[in-house]
Amino acid sequence: MTMEMFILDETSTGEVDRREKVVAALTDSVRDLVDATIRSTVDDDEILAVREEVDALVSRLRAAQLAGPAGVRYNAEGRSWNWGNAVVGQHNALAPPLEIVHDGPGSARADVVLGAAYEGPPGMVHGGVAALLLDQIMGETASGFKRLTMTGTLSLRYRRGTPLGPVRIEGRIASESGRKITVQAHLAGPDGEPTVEATGLFIIPSWAPVDESDRTWARFAEG
Numbered sequence: 256m257t258m259e260m261f262i263l264d265e266t267s268t269g270e271v272d273r274r275e276k277v278v279a280a281l282t283d284s285v286r287d288l289v290d291a292t293i294r295s296t297v298d299d300d301e302i303l304a305v306r307e308e309v310d311a312l313v314s315r316l317r318a319a320q321l322a323g324p325a326g327v328r329y330n331a332e333g334r335s336w337n338w339g340n341a342v343v344g345q346h347n348a349l350a351p352p353l354e355i356v357h358d359g360p361g362s363a364r365a366d367v368v369l370g371a372a373y374e375g376p377p378g379m380v381h382g383g384v385a386a387l388l389l390d391q392i393m394g395e396t397a398s399g400f401k402r403l404t405m406t407g408t409l410s411l412r413y414r415r416g417t418p419l420g421p422v423r424i425e426g427r428i429a430s431e432s433g434r435k436i437t438v439q440a441h442l443a444g445p446d447g448e449p450t451v452e453a454t455g456l457f458i459i460p461s462w463a464p465v466d467e468s469d470r471t472w473a474r475f476a477e478g
């Protein structure tokens with residue numbers, strides 16, 4: 256992986272904002288489709304009929320598409336977008352999506368409602384989903400919108416099950432040493448008691464620019 260993998264895109268911020276909103280609304284409908292597919296009890300004939308309609312919609316969307324994943328893009332105005340990201344991607348129906356708030360230097364939090372699509376044990380959040388969400392918020396905590404960081408090592412302690420429903424995730428930088436940033440985080444259910452605790456080592460890769468004024472780096476961190 257190198258900085259060249261982050262794509263400079265000439266699309267104006269206004270156009271990026273407009274397109275993001277249009278496709279994000281479709282993505283919300285697709286999330287609803289996923290939930291409905293899991294929970295539907297309609298009869299088989301109705302399922303087959305719906306499947307035909309969904310297949311037709313997929314063909315319409317594929318009439319014009321990217322050759323591969325969406326990647327991380329940025330424009331000359333400083334706007335960046337990572338619409339396919341598995342956790343925060345505005346155009347990814349697999350992403351809840353998480354809306355991460357940076358509430359001070361070295362800390363971040365997000366509130367999200369996890370439904371049937373994120374189930375592991377009955378009625379509980381899947382352990383891998385908890386790890387996924389924690390990894391993202393911890394990565395963004397480490398980067399702080401000012402540098403590029405990658406997950407080096409992630410350690411999780413699952414204290415008890417997290418019920419599906421409203422969840423809060425919080426992260427903070429515990430320490431820094433050179434290119435290594437240690438982040439602590441937790442995930443909690445509605446009672447606010449941590450159900451999953453995490454410690455992670457995030458690393459500024461050797462190939463990343465070290466100058467924080469380099470906007471390419473900052474733009475990726477914003478992704």
Ligand SMILES: CCCCCCCC(=O)SCCNC(=O)CCNC(=O)[C@H](O)C(C)(C)COP(=O)(O)OP(=O)(O)OC[C@H]1O[C@@H](n2cnc3c(N)ncnc32)[C@H](O)[C@@H]1OP(=O)(O)O
Nearest residue numbers: 390391394395398405406407408456458459460461476478
């Ligand atoms: C904007 C934020 C978005 C967040 C997205 C969510 C986070 C992610 O999903 S990132 C994707 C998952 N992570 C990855 O794919 C990372 C894959 N690994 C790599 O790319 C590299 O191994 C990388 C970047 C971690 C380290 O590479 P490099 O910069 O060459 O490290 P290197 O120079 O060898 O080592 C630097 C230091 O880190 C240590 N180190 C290296 N890798 C690790 C590791 N995995 N765990 C612990 N320590 C490590 C080394 O021992 C060394 O320590 P010291 O300076 O004390 O000797």
